[in-house]
Amino acid sequence: MTRDNASSGSRRPGRQVIVDAAVRCFYKQGYEGSSVRDIAEDAGVTPAALYHYYASKQDLLMDLITRFMASSIDRTEDALRRAGPDPVARLFGAAQSHVLWNASDVASSFIVNSEIRSLSPANREQHIAQRDRLQRLFDTCVEEGCDKGVFTTPWPHEASRAVVVMCTFVARWYRESGPLSPEEIAWRYGHMALSLVGASRGPQFEPPTYESVNGR
């Protein structure tokens, strides 16, 4: 999966194996309900191997959350860049991207959005800064649309937060076995985000064809 795992010359289990096991454990029984021993056992490594990468269970949680949030931010920035200057295209793209990202890893999304309480005060502060940064990307996008008169919501701040929440928490109900592909769901959420901010016109984009995505 990662360079760690790919370095076949090393006999040390990769960091990703441990992160994947932590995600499974935290998702199933919560951070407080998972011991370092549980995680190591799930990963098929010794606790010592885990401690090679992480000083503590707290470090492991923080790394998992930080990396997920960093990807959320990167993907949103990328979607905004690709969308160009039109606020309609920007919000449509950012909302879609955020749905796809959260649906792509429902377990990590769940942990990131439920284990903030388990972060140490310093880590929590760092996480909140990251979360605020993500929210501001959407806020700016919605504010720009309002300034240009293409979004009509009287409450850009609340609308922007509601958009992020509804896209994030797709991970709470999305299952691969469901009737809609992630791309179809993301496409609908892109439109619903535009409705939510009172967009005065639609995105006028074609629906996804699915041909090149996940073999669908």
Place this chain on the structure above:
Amino acid sequence: MTRDNASSGSRRPGRQVIVDAAVRCFYKQGYEGSSVRDIAEDAGVTPAALYHYYASKQDLLMDLITRFMASSIDRTEDALRRAGPDPVARLFGAAQSHVLWNASDVASSFIVNSEIRSLSPANREQHIAQRDRLQRLFDTCVEEGCDKGVFTTPWPHEASRAVVVMCTFVARWYRESGPLSPEEIAWRYGHMALSLVGASRGPQFEPPTYESVNGR
């Protein structure tokens, strides 16, 4: 708070004292991270007193979740009843009510929406039936609006789910110390729910006056 506690003739600690302690413990350290001893200690009772009311920690969690969801359903039904037949008024009222209920107890709302994994299979099934019942109240409301041509969303089902999600998860960020009262937030969310479903007209209701609510 409850009749249990009010029955001053009894020396037995009330059930509500135990439920309140469980909410604090589960909110802070999760279900798996909280022992019966932790909960009893927080409640200032003996584990035996807790076992007088609940056969197990699982029973306590299930009772807490079931009662919260039953209230969610009751309050939504009540809001729909009060709103009368107009789909605009109905969705506006139901969304407002759902925001107010979740903001009124952010800790219980958090537990209900993050500890489903900790329910036994039979309890989980029962919970999902309850959750579906709540969702169907909103679904029916949105479908009726679409049938009557006052809601224009092409995706009543997704829009309805997004409305419930965005109203439920107000509990994730709402704090009493924030700048907006719950009533003002609920009022804005009522409008945003209507935007989300593409309502062809607004609710034409007055904003809340706050006079009679919580002394504001």
